[in-house]
Amino acid sequence: MLSKLLMEQTDNTAIQLFRSLLVSFIAFAVDFSVLFGLTDIMHMHYLISASVAFLLGLGVNYFFSVKWVFNTQGNKKRFQFLIFSLIGIVGLGSNEVFIWIFTEKLHLHYLMSKVVSTAVVYFWNFFARKIILFKENQ
Numbered sequence: 001m002l003s004k005l006l007m008e009q010t011d012n013t014a015i016q017l018f019r020s021l022l023v024s025f026i027a028f029a030v031d032f033s034v035l036f037g038l039t040d041i042m043h044m045h046y047l048i049s050a051s052v053a054f055l056l057g058l059g060v061n062y063f064f065s066v067k068w069v070f071n072t073q074g075n076k077k078r079f080q081f082l083i084f085s086l087i088g089i090v091g092l093g094s095n096e097v098f099i100w101i102f103t104e105k106l107h108l109h110y111l112m113s114k115v116v117s118t119a120v121v122y123f124w125n126f127f128a129r130k131i132i133l134f135k136e137n138q
Contacts, residue, residue: 005018006019013130016069016130019068020065020069021122023060023064023068024061024118024122024125026060026064027057027058027061028057030056030057030060031053031054031056031057031114031118032053032114032115034052034053034057035050035053035111035114036111038052038053039110046110047099047100050095050096050114051092055088055092058088058091058092061125062084062085062088065084065134070129070130070133071134083132083133084129084133087124087125087129087132087133090124090128091124094120095117095118098117098121099113099117102116102117
C-alpha cells in the first residue's frame with residue numbers, strides 16, 4: 001500500500017492529490033522563503049517578491065509533478081512546460097490578487113495573506129493540470 005502511495009505511477013486522483021499536496025508543501029517552502037527573503041531582507045515590494053517567489057515555486061512544482069505526481073508515461077507533449085506554466089500564470093494572477101486584497105483591504109500581514117492565497121490557488125493548479133495537461137490515456 002505504501003509503495004503504491006509513494007512509488008508507483010498512478011492515475012488514481014486521490015493518490016495524485018496526496019502527492020500533489022506533498023509537492024506543493026515543498027514548492028510552498030521555496031516560495032514562502034524567497035518571498036520572505038526578498039521582502040524582509042532585500043526590501044523588495046511584497047507583490048514583486050511574491051511574483052518571483054511564485055515562479056521559483058512553479059519550477060519546483062513542475063519538476064516533481066512530471067517526475068512523481070502525475071502518470072506521465074507516454075505523455076510526450078511538446079509544449080508541456082508551456083501549458084504547465086500558463087496554468088501557473090493564472091494561479092500567479094490569482095495569488096497576486098488574493099495577497100493584495102488580504103494585505104491591503106483586510107490588513108493581514110503579507111505572509112498570512114500568502115498562506116491563505118496558497119490554499120485557494122492550490123486547488124486551481126492541481127485540477128487544471130490534471131484535467132488539461134495530465135489527462136489519462138493520452
